[in-house]
Each structure stands twice: as structure tokens, then as C-alpha cells.
Amino acid sequence: MRCTSPSARPPEPRCGRPSRLVVALAALLLAASTPARAVEVRSAAKIEPSPAVVALRCGRLLDVRTGALKEGAVVVVRGDRIESVLERSAKAPAGASIVDLSAYTVMPGLIDAHTHTFLQPGDYDVQLLKQSLPRRTLQAAAQARALLLAGFTTIRDLETEGAMYGDADLRDAIADGLVPGPRMQVATRAISTTGNYALLGYAHEVAVPKGVQIADGPWEIRKAVREQIENGADWIKFYADYRKFQPGGEIEDLRVTMTQEEMNALVDEAARRHRPAVAHCYGDEAARAAVKAGVRSVEHGLFLDEATFKMMIEKGVYYCPTLTAYQTSYDATPTPAWKKVVDGHRESFQRAVRMKVKIASGSDAGDFPPADAAMELELMVQAGLPALKAIQAATLVDAELLGWQDRIGAAEPGKLADLIAVEGNPLQDISALRRVRFVMKGGRAFSAAP
Ligand SMILES: [Zn+2]
Secondary structure: HHHHHHHHHOOOOOOOOHHHHHHHHHHHHHHOOOOOOOOOOOOOOOOOOOEEEEEEEEEEEEEEOOOOEEEEEEEEEOEEEEEEEOOOOOOOOOOOOOEEEEEEEEOOOOOEEOOOOOOOOOOHHHHHOOHHHHHHEEEEEEEEHHHHHHHHHEEEEEEOEEEEEEEEHHHHHHOOOOOOEEEEEEEOOOOOOOOOOOOOOOOOOOOOOOOOOEEEEEHHHHHHHHHHOOOOOOOEEEEOEEEOOOOOEEEEEEEEEEOOHHHHHHHHHHHHHHEEEEEEEHHHHHHHHHHHHHHOOOEEOOOHHHHHHHHHHHHHEEEEEHHHHHHHHHHHHHHHHHHHHHHHHHHHHHHHHHHEEEEOOOOEEOOOOOHOOOHHHHHHHHOOOOOOHHHHHHEEEEEEEOOOOOOOOOOOOOOOOOOOEEEOOOOHHHHHOOEEEHHHHHHOEEEOOO
16 A cells, blocks of 8 residues: 555555566466356466467458458468468468367457456445455456457556556566466556545545556656656556546536646657557546647547547547446446436547547446456447447557557458457447457467357
8 A cells, every 4th residue: 555655655666566476376366266168168377389370260251441251261370470361262271270260250359448457346445445466466367368258359458546567567477478368558557636536535644545646747747657667658648637426427526637738748758758648538628638738549538529529630639438437337327417427428429430530449347347348349339330330449440549550450461360259240240249259369269169
């Protein structure tokens, strides 16, 4: 807890780092406790080296650029890359091991551009006050694994909610093959200003941890950006406004948390180290200021007007609406206030679609179970976005947002072999993305068809 208290923060804030041993231990524990899944043939926690060449026989292969479904295509994977895509009649290369996915639609692995692996459903204060960082890291490893098995081969994890730099360790542990999970870009701690982020409301003499790094004024903010980059941040996230939802969904006191000067300093300092900035914005005023400062993406955007979207288009800013976060809150507590939030958000989303803003796909998974992360695409489709466009948001557009369009986002020769097989045709029924029966990440299979 002391680690997250600004007054007690050491000059090199590494005291919250879980060791890699802890993360490896997580994998073992998870493997032991995982309930059997009908379609899972291997423990996802046990990563086995794949043969050098694998041929995936697809029922159909989805070209996410055009929406074309190629019947009977064969995807040849060599090492971690897609080598070629062959016609049904073609012979697989000699020595290739064959994976029969002929009952499924194969497509590129999904990307979730807004997750919180270190966050769990349930009481936020309890997580920060009563759960140790090793405990939270173990849970994060479980969340990462669940996201991978749900078909998300890449995620952008947008802050640890008080768990310091654990996401950078998790990212590296996954990359090193210690634990299973998506490839990750991470934001570490995120930044807000005094009085503008939980935990709040405790007696003033009691030091409680904060869910973000608190920094005030351009210079403190620049220092916070430097610290976060030193400790592994790929993105610098900040809370451009802050709200407190009442249990029934009423928004209390939505306020912009930083001056324009502070936001400008944050984005500028991040850019000096070639890190993009990302802003949490519920309201229009915060979004306008963040866009003006130069962020790469605006998250949530519950109530954004045309002028703001126009600015975003002009500056090439992505809109990552995270519809699922509020829909799941409404589903759990269907009050008029939550309905107002969900309806207003949908209207903003529809406005963005009409105006052709670049729409990214991110669910905010963490506050709800990762297995439901594909709900984001369902909600986009329900709000009027064609299924192909929703799939493109979670593949091509997200890949571009992450700057990884050269390696992920499409099942094409030369790209990393991040592939999933789903039951059904997601172009006709987007909920097919909830029926992921096979996941391959970088040429390694993590679950397989029966
Ligand atoms: Zn979030």
C-alpha cells in the first residue's frame, strides 16, 4: 500500500514489482485449477513448441479487408509467421502437421484495445486495500489467459489500477513464454491530478493508495511520464475527466481534471520518448482538450458532439468507445440513470459511425469477465455498425492504433500467425465470436478443435 502513496513513493518505484517467479507460479496454479473445457485439448498454461510447419485446413477463411470468405483455404504457418494461404486443392508442404479446422471459420486473432488485466469485478476499494500486489498479479495472469482463450491474441492494457508496473512484467512474462496470454502493450499506472481519482473519501489522516499516479502541474506530470516510461510504459494514459457514478448510474460531478497546459505537457513529454498518449474522457469538454493536446485515442467518449468528432477526424484520433463497460453495468442494475448513460453513449457512437471517425474496439474487460470481451463487437453491430466493420475495428483498425499493422490484424503471408477458429459465420452472426474453438498466437496453438 505504501508503494502507491504519493508521499511515500520511492525515487525508483519498483517496490510493487512482482517477481517473474511469482508470475510463473501463477501459471502452475492456474493450470491446476482450470475446469475442463469441451474444446480444449491442451492446458493453455502449458506452452508447447509447435512443429516448424503447420497447415491449418479451414472450413472458410475470412479476409477481414474485403469480407470475402475463402472456402477450404489452407493457411501454412512456418515458425511464428503465416507463410502462405493456399487453395483447397493445394497440397500442404511436405512434413507439415495438419490441423483440421474444416468445421470452422478461421480469421485473424482479435485485438482488444482497452483492457485492465489487473482489475476484477467487485469492490474497487477492497482490491486496492486488501489484496496484495502478488495476489493481484496472479489474478492478472488468469485474466490474460482467459482473454487469449476468448480469441484475443493482442491487447492494449490501459493501467493497473494501483498495481504499479505489474502490467509491464506480465507483458514480458507472456513474451518470454512463462505464462499464456495475448501480446500486450501497456500503460502502467496512468496519471491524474489531486482529488481526481479513487481511492477517495477516507479520513484525511489515513494514507490510502490511489488507482493512478497523482501528479499536478506540467513538471510533476512530465516527471510522472518519465517514471512510467522508465518502468516499461508503452502508452501514457491520463484521466482527462473524472466522475463518480452513483450505484444507480447517476453521474456525480463530471469534471475536467487537468488544465490544457498540463495535458499539453503530458503529451509532449510522452512524444519525446515516442510514446503515444491516450485519454479517458466521458464528456465533450475533456475530449476536446485531450484531442487538442495531441492524444492518439479517446477512450469511452460517452457524450461527444459533432465538433469534437470533427477535430478527431482532422487529427486522425481514434475513438475507442468501450460500449460493453456501461452496458454490463446497466444489465446488472437496469435503472433509468444507467439507461441514460447507455443511450447517450450509443448516440455518440452512432454519430461517430456516421461521421466516419476511426473506430477502435476495446471492451474495458476487467470490470467484467474477459470471456465477455467480444460483447463489444455485438454492441457495435446492435448499434448499427455492419459486422465486417466491427470485425475490422477489432483487427485492422486496432492493429493500426497499436502501430503493429505490419505484423497483426490480418491472416496474410508475412504476418504473425495469430489466428482463431470460430463456430459459425461472424459476418451473419457476430455472436460467433463468442464461440472460439481454436487459438494460435505466433504459431503456437493454445486450444484446439475437437
Ligand atoms: Zn478502462
